[in-house]
Structure formats: structure tokens, C-alpha cells
Amino acid sequence: MRIPFTKMQGAGNDFVVLDETRASYHLRPEHYRFLGDRRYGVGADQILTVRPATQPGVDFAYVIHNADGGEVEQCGNGARCFVRFVQEQGMTEKARIRVQVQHGVIELEALPDGSVTVDMGAPRFDHAALPFVPGSLMHRTVGQAELWQLPLSAGGRTDTVEVALVSMGNPHAVLLVDDVMNAPVEAVGRAVQALPAFPSSVNVGFLQVLDRGHVRLRVYERGAGETLACGTGACAAVVAGIRQGLLDPSVQVDALGGTLRIDWQGAESPVLMSGPATTVYHGEIDLPEHPWLPEVSKVAA
Numbered sequence: 001m002r003i004p005f006t007k008m009q010g011a012g013n014d015f016v017v018l019d020e021t022r023a024s025y026h027l028r029p030e031h032y033r034f035l036g037d038r039r040y041g042v043g044a045d046q047i048l049t050v051r052p053a054t055q056p057g058v059d060f061a062y063v064i065h066n067a068d069g070g071e072v073e074q075c076g077n078g079a080r081c082f083v084r085f086v087q088e089q090g091m092t093e094k095a096r097i098r099v100q101v102q103h104g105v106i107e108l109e110a111l112p113d114g115s116v117t118v119d120m121g122a123p124r125f126d127h128a129a130l131p132f133v134p135g136s137l138m139h140r141t142v143g144q145a146e147l148w149q150l151p152l153s154a155g156g157r158t159d160t161v162e163v164a165l166v167s168m169g170n171p172h173a174v175l176l177v178d179d180v181m182n183a184p185v186e187a188v189g190r191a192v193q194a195l196p197a198f199p200s201s202v203n204v205g206f207l208q209v210l211d212r213g214h215v216r217l218r219v220y221e222r223g224a225g226e227t228l229a230c231g232t233g234a235c236a237a238v239v240a241g242i243r244q245g246l247l248d249p250s251v252q253v254d255a256l257g258g259t260l261r262i263d264w265q266g267a268e269s270p271v272l273m274s275g276p277a278t279t280v281y282h283g284e285i286d287l288p289e290h291p292w293l294p295e296v297s298k299v300a301a
């Protein structure tokens with residue numbers, strides 16, 4: 001099956017965008033894995049699909065699959081690319097659109113300077129929202145945040161990391177680090193994701209606070225590994241920092257791949273995210289009915 005796609009990126013988090021507003025391709029997880037593969041397919045952290053809205057007062061539906069083929073609830077950098085895509089494709093005349101995702105509706109606005117602002121909705125902290133199953137894990141309270149002590153066994157040693165938990169529709173565990181560039185992102189990220197406390201896995205953020213309005217962040221994402229930027233991860237990290245009394249309501253987030261701005265007034269207010277969204281190229285790909293990919297474990301990441 002030959003399908004058109006658009007390659008896009010937001011602060012280095014990259015996407016394959018598919019238009020299913022006229023017809024569905026009826027893709028399976030193996031197809032999304034193939035599209036996301038950087039050797040056999042197009043290569044991307046996530047695959048974003050535009051579908052017709054199924055509820056009133058909404059312009060489009062927005063479906064997200066990680067590179068591992070799994071469908072997920074939300075993608076912030078992808079949302080900015082989503083609105084850029086539907087505008088460039090002439091699918092809407094609006095500068096501000098409402099888009100339905102798994103857990104609700106988000107509002108996206110493309111600004112004249114080329115950046116895009118997204119109302120990502122309010123964060124949630126209840127364990128069911130992630131989900132998080134604490135079992136016998138210990139925690140302490142700092143400011144408004146519960147900080148959970150997670151035992152990680154790596155290399156025969158058991159260390160403990162302390163995380164704040166935030167749901168942006170998708171699950172995030174955020175830990176504070178002194179030097180994000182030397183943080184053991186993959187080792188700790190994988191170990192946290194493997195814990196039974198996270199039955200649906202989790203995105204793991206490594207947050208370095210530079211001052212009350214400026215942070216550095218790296219994220220080991222569920223279903224994609226470390227990405228150059230994570231929009232929902234930036235939202236979750238800033239919310240976690242504000243709740244611990246470390247950050248002001250408006251924060252510049254420096255990710256490896258670019259800069260995002262996150263604003264949150266606390267409590268039930270929505271998290272607002274601003275940042276870049278770029279179309280890289282348009283293409284077509286012959287998608288095999290039964291794509292073959294090597295075992296990831298045998299192939300260097």
C-alpha cells in the first residue's frame with residue numbers, strides 16, 4: 001500500500017504525519033513500528049494521524065502512536081505540528097483549532113511568528129490517572145508535591161531515585177538532577193519504566209533547575225526512548241517544579257533539540273505550551289502488508 005506522509009519536527013521531536021480525514025489506512029501496530037523505524041521506514045519518535053472529529057464543537061481528531069507501535073493518550077510537540085499540518089494542507093482556515101485526543105479536547109493556535117501555543121489542559125496527580133500503583137513504596141511531601149522513592153537495581157547495586165508524578169493525559173515521572181547533561185538518562189529511564197508501580201510504563205523526565213524561570217530537561221520517553229524534546233514532559237516537569245516551590249508560573253525549558261515555554265497558574269488551571277513546529281518534507285512510502293523488522297535487541301539503538 002503506497003501512502004503519502006509528511007515528516008515534521010517540533011524542537012527536534014520528530015513525527016510522521018498521516019491524513020486519514022478522507023479514508024482510513026487501517027494500519028496495525030507493526031505498520032506504525034515500520035513507519036517509525038529509522039532504517040527500514042521513514043523514521044520518527046511518533047506517528048500522528050489526523051482524523052475527522054467525532055464530537056460537536058471540535059475540528060479534528062488527533063491519534064498518536066509511539067515508534068514502538070503503541071497508541072498513546074497525548075503528544076505535546078506533536079500537537080503543534082498537527083495544527084501546522086492542517087493549516088498547510090488547507091484543511092482549515094482557522095488560526096485556533098480544537099482537537100480531540102483520547103482523554104479530552106485540547107486547543108491549538110498557530111501564531112504569526114511561526115510558533116504555536118497549545119492549551120494542554122489541566123494536569124492530574126491522582127494515581128489512577130497515570131496509572132501508578134505505589135504498593136509499599138515510600139513517599140514524602142515537599143510543598144504540594146508527593147515525592148516517591150523508587151528502588152532501582154542497576155549493575156548489582158540498589159539505588160533510590162525520588163520522582164514527582166504528573167499526568168498530562170499521559171504518565172510522567174520527574175526527577176531533579178544537578179547536571180542534566182551527565183544524568184544516566186537511559187539506565188534510570190529504563191529501570192523506572194520497568195517498575196511494577198507503572199503498569200502502563202511511564203515517561204521519565206530529568207529536570208535541572210537553573211533559576212525560577214529557566215530549566216534544562218531531558219526525557220526518556222515511553223515507547224520511543226530518549227527524544228530531543230518532549231512537550232508533555234516539559235509540561236509535567238514545570239508543574240512538578242512549581243508544586244515543589246522551585247519555579248515561577250512561566251518557565252523557559254531548554255531541551256536538547258530546542259526551547260519550549262511553559263505557563264501554569266497552578267491548581268486546576270490549564271498548562272500552556274509554546275514552541276516551534278516545522279515541516280521537513282513530504283513523501284510517499286510503500287507500506288508492506290506484513291512489514292519485517294529485525295529484533296531491536298540485536299540491533300544497536
Ligand SMILES: N[C@H](CCC[C@H](N)C(=O)O)C(=O)O
Nearest residue numbers: 075076077170221222231232
Ligand atoms: N512517549 C509519550 C508520547 C509522546 C510524548 C512527546 N513526544 C510529547 O511531545 O509530548 C508517551 O508514551 O506517553
